[in-house]
Amino acid sequence: MNQTPYDRVKLARDSQRPTGMDYIRRIFHGFLEFHGDRRYADDPAIVGGIAWLGNTPVTVIAIEKGHTPKERVERNFGAPNPEGYRKALRLMKQAEKFGRPVICFADTSGAYCGIGAEERGQGQAIAENLTEMSTLCVPIVSILIGEGGSGGALALAVADRVWMPENAVYSVISPEGCASILWKDAAKADLAAASLKLTAEDAKRLGVIEKILPEEDLGEPSYYERIRALLSEEIVRLTHDPDLLQKRYDRFRRIGRIASDRVV
Amino acid sequence: MPLLNFLQPKNDLEEGGRISAPVLSDAGEPEQNCPNCHKDIPISRLRENLLVCSCGYHFRLHARQRITMIADESSFCELFSEIHSCNPLDFPGYREKLDAAAEASRENEAVICGTATVGGQRCCVFAMESAFMMGSMGSAVGEKITSLFEYAVKQRLPVIGFTVSGGARMQEGLLSLMQMAKTSAAVKRHSDVGLLYIAVLTDPTTGGVTASFAMEADIILAEPGATVGFAGKRVIEQTTKQTLPKEFQSAEFVLEHGFLDAISPRKDQKKLLAEILKLHNGGLQ
Structure with missing residues (x-):
């Protein structure tokens, strides 16, 4: 517990940390992967499909970073292109049609900053996920398993419940990016990491997530077992909630701290 | 005056382009340099034009x-x-x-x-x-x-x-x-x-x-x-x-x-x- 926020960032980025595919394989069974956004391409940085959570069919979507250097290159280091977000949305819409809950695993340093990504509307793709997820008529649970990199992670996290393992981080900008913009010095990333309040504890305190998942058995069968049990329980609860969408709206509506001059 | 036709703007973007600077700039009036065409434009002229330069640049x-x-x-x-x-x-x-x-x-x-x-x-x-x-x-x-x-x-x-x-x-x-x-x-x-x-x-x-x-x-x-x-x-x-x-x-x-x-x-x-x-x-x- 003596880790600094920047130590957490490094842990969250560790290539040996479980990735999206590890979670899918170990929590669900019978995963069928479905590809493509039906518009342009299939983005290998986002994996999606249908699987069984116990006896319940669910739609599962995960950002995949890969472990080995070769896998990482193939997965574009977990930096999705617009077609990745559009594939995710297509699968969510399909889940809505067939009444399947959606479970997302987000892990990215951010949406890809590339020429093609801009040409194909990275901003528009993320924006569309934000609007559509806000009214998707099935339960959505998102787990930010490693790096929660800004809009690129949020595009899979407009959910009824958002959880984070204790060493995952969630931030509006990378600490290095923040330090280089504000202090013209990427070496001040540790100060930026502390200032940005990006740890799971911070996120929970700010009302951005509901649950912190302990990591003492990270990657062990018991770890996935526990998450499976939590997911199963939560999905049942959310499925029976008649005010699901109103609560999802309120969940985000109340986030923020403002000053007001209004005299009451 | 057909000989002076070349002074007329050919289109919207060029409106005032060739003649504005010498005619409309008063001595001493503050000017703003346009980052696009690099001309100095009198502020009053820019204001009249909703802060759009005659070259089409939108301030x-x-x-x-x-x-x-x-x-x-x-x-x-x-x-x-x-x-x-x-x-x-x-x-x-x-x-x-x-x-x-x-x-x-x-x-x-x-x-x-x-x-x-x-x-x-x-x-x-x-x-x-x-x-x-x-x-x-x-x-x-x-x-x-x-x-x-x-x-x-x-x-x-x-x-x-x-x-x-x-x-x-x-x-x-x-x-x-x-x-x-x-x-x-x-x-x-x-x-x-x-x-x-x-x-x-x-x-x-x-x-x-x-x-x-x-x-x-x-x-x-x-x-x-x-x-x-x-x-x-x-x-x-x-x-x-x-x-x-x-x-x-x-x-x-x-x-x-x-x-x-x-x-x-x-x-x-x-x-x-x-x-x-x-x-x-x-x-x-």
Whole structure:
């Protein structure tokens, strides 16, 4: 517990940390992967499909970073292109049609900053996920398993419940990016990491997530077992909630701290 | 005088181009250098022309100038002006930045919201302020935009919004990021009850604002030459190790790739917005 926020960032980025595919394989069974956004391409940085959570069919979507250097290159280091977000949305819409809950695993340093990504509307793709997820008529649970990199992670996290393992981080900008913009010095990333309040504890305190998942058995069968049990329980609860969408709206509506001059 | 015909402007963009500088500049009058054509333009001449250079370059406008430009005279009624930023994370230097921004922009936040009539039709309006921390979105901007869309739903009004933003405000960390989801959900509710939202993207509209309410309008317009994109140009150059062409992320580039409905020069905007409202029977009482 003596880790600094920047130590957490490094842990969250560790290539040996479980990735999206590890979670899918170990929590669900019978995963069928479905590809493509039906518009342009299939983005290998986002994996999606249908699987069984116990006896319940669910739609599962995960950002995949890969472990080995070769896998990482193939997965574009977990930096999705617009077609990745559009594939995710297509699968969510399909889940809505067939009444399947959606479970997302987000892990990215951010949406890809590339020429093609801009040409194909990275901003528009993320924006569309934000609007559509806000009214998707099935339960959505998102787990930010490693790096929660800004809009690129949020595009899979407009959910009824958002959880984070204790060493995952969630931030509006990378600490290095923040330090280089504000202090013209990427070496001040540790100060930026502390200032940005990006740890799971911070996120929970700010009302951005509901649950912190302990990591003492990270990657062990018991770890996935526990998450499976939590997911199963939560999905049942959310499925029976008649005010699901109103609560999802309120969940985000109340986030923020403002000053007001209004005299009451 | 056919011999002097060459002095006549050939088109809109050239209007005044060849003759304006020598004729209209008074000795001693302050001038502004145009970053596009590099001419010095007398400020009074720029003002008359809605801060558009004769070469077509659109200078940045303040939020209130935008509203004055499109709203019918004295029809604007400001809403939510009491909402402004605090320093929720005790982020180093943020309080000072907010004070400096308030001083520079003479506004208390990076967006102005309210109602107005445009061509006689009532609507909600917001305009972002580039002089306030480059229009970045923190809790207060998110709250004001969300409140405006909720108000518009209650009053059954269309929304016209002018965006200019460097993106989410990093000094409020996750709270800023969440404003993207919060505003998007409010835009969606407004849309789902059949109301019209027109966005006018102005220079620059980037980051978390592009990836939320700027790109969620029914009709998305942009000013000529405005930078519109998600990632910053420098970040893309660093990531891809490529030099980007000048027109990359210009409004014209974004239009060509299918993400804008039209590019609208400033002088045409009021008429165009009024016409679009009329086509949707927007806010006609």
